Amino acid sequence: MNPSCRNPIQCIVPPYIVEHMARGDDPRLREWALVHLARAAAIRAVRSFVQQMPAMMVSASPTGKKQRLVYDARKKDVLPGRLVRSEGEGKTADLAVNEAYDYSGDTFDFFFEVFGRNSLDDAGMSLVSSVHVGEADGRDRFQPMNNAFWDGSQMAYGDGDGVVFQCFTRSLDVVGHELTHGVQSFTSNLLYRGQSGALNEHFSDVFGILVRQWRQKESATEASWLIGKEVLVPAPTRRGIRDMEHPGTAYRDDPALGTDPQPDHMSKLYTGPADSGGVHINSGIPNRAFVLVAQALGGPAWTTAGTIWYEAMLQLSRTSQFADLAKITAQIAGDRFDAATKKAVKAAWKKVGL
Numbered sequence: 001m002n003p004s005c006r007n008p009i010q011c012i013v014p015p016y017i018v019e020h021m022a023r024g025d026d027p028r029l030r031e032w033a034l035v036h037l038a039r040a041a042a043i044r045a046v047r048s049f050v051q052q053m054p055a056m057m058v059s060a061s062p063t064g065k066k067q068r069l070v071y072d073a074r075k076k077d078v079l080p081g082r083l084v085r086s087e088g089e090g091k092t093a094d095l096a097v098n099e100a101y102d103y104s105g106d107t108f109d110f111f112f113e114v115f116g117r118n119s120l121d122d123a124g125m126s127l128v129s130s131v132h133v134g135e136a137d138g139r140d141r142f143q144p145m146n147n148a149f150w151d152g153s154q155m156a157y158g159d160g161d162g163v164v165f166q167c168f169t170r171s172l173d174v175v176g177h178e179l180t181h182g183v184q185s186f187t188s189n190l191l192y193r194g195q196s197g198a199l200n201e202h203f204s205d206v207f208g209i210l211v212r213q214w215r216q217k218e219s220a221t222e223a224s225w226l227i228g229k230e231v232l233v234p235a236p237t238r239r240g241i242r243d244m245e246h247p248g249t250a251y252r253d254d255p256a257l258g259t260d261p262q263p264d265h266m267s268k269l270y271t272g273p274a275d276s277g278g279v280h281i282n283s284g285i286p287n288r289a290f291v292l293v294a295q296a297l298g299g300p301a302w303t304t305a306g307t308i309w310y311e312a313m314l315q316l317s318r319t320s321q322f323a324d325l326a327k328i329t330a331q332i333a334g335d336r337f338d339a340a341t342k343k344a345v346k347a348a349w350k351k352v353g354l
């Protein structure tokens with residue numbers, strides 16, 4: 001792949017959660033968070049990965065044929081690690097390997113069957129995942145990574161600390177979210193800062209959750225809109241990493257995570273510098289608009305609402321803002337569907353202040 005296509009690393013756990021953990025009371029979690037912040041292990045991992053890339057690039061597959069490769073990083077931060085399962089091979093004894101294999105396959109099938117897209121680049125690109133990714137603590141000891149990320153070429157999953165986070169392969173919507181960052185790098189490639197960055201996060205949440213709803217055959221009204229439920233160790237103060245239907249309510253007064261900062265309306269737009277200008281924070285606003293559209297239209301969200309958003313993702317430019325998405329989705333709804341659909345889209349955006 002052309003290195004100029006690469007995006008910055010896109011992690012599922014936002015920096016403000018890691019910072020909250022670093023300030024918390026639990027010494028073990030504090031150490032985990034401080035290591036994560038100080039060492040930026042993911043970036044080091046990418047550097048190692050780039051050096052190894054030529055050896056693992058696989059030629060493009062014929063249309064609609066998946067090419068999955070799952071590697072075991074063996075608790076170190078060097079990607080990709082040792083190849084443990086290739087396309088067509090049977091299950092292994094390692095649950096994380098099988099989840100990475102199955103869920104990346106579900107994501108491929110979703111994009112191909114629903115939108116006719118042939119892998120992330122629409123040209124049969126291999127889906128590469130590394131599991132059991134670790135991070136160094138500065139004393140040459142490794143701990144499980146408390147995150148999952150897309151690095152511009154592949155997926156990487158940590159095993160979690162076991163206190164707040166569990167293995168990051170557990171959640172189909174997290175896998176779908178990260179792989180959608182890959183799709184975006186070949187389409188609108190929205191700049192990962194401010195509103196365009198929040199749109200980047202938004203599209204990853206939309207298609208991440210749609211992979212799950214499609215796999216489980218759920219309608220927009222019966223489905224859960226929680227992102228990352230299965231990667232959290234259950235506790236009464238947390239339900240997921242984000243709630244697309246009710247942004248700002250995924251966790252509250254949680255000793256490790258704090259309180260979900262996502263706004264659900266433009267009047268509460270975050271304008272500070274944290275989180276690259278609120279990319280994981282302000283995505284709550286378009287997320288809520290998407291859910292309102294999907295629920296107003298009824299039936300499965302991936303058909304009409306999903307098609308409108310997929311088309312919009314192809315049409316937006318690198319610096320598009322929320323108002324651009326609002327405008328373009330209304331336009332696509334009218335052109336591809338009908339006046340009633342356009343009205344529903346406009347009404348949803350109006351409810352979130354756009």
Ligand SMILES: [Zn+2]
Pocket residue numbers: 010011012177178181201204
């Ligand atoms: Zn993301």
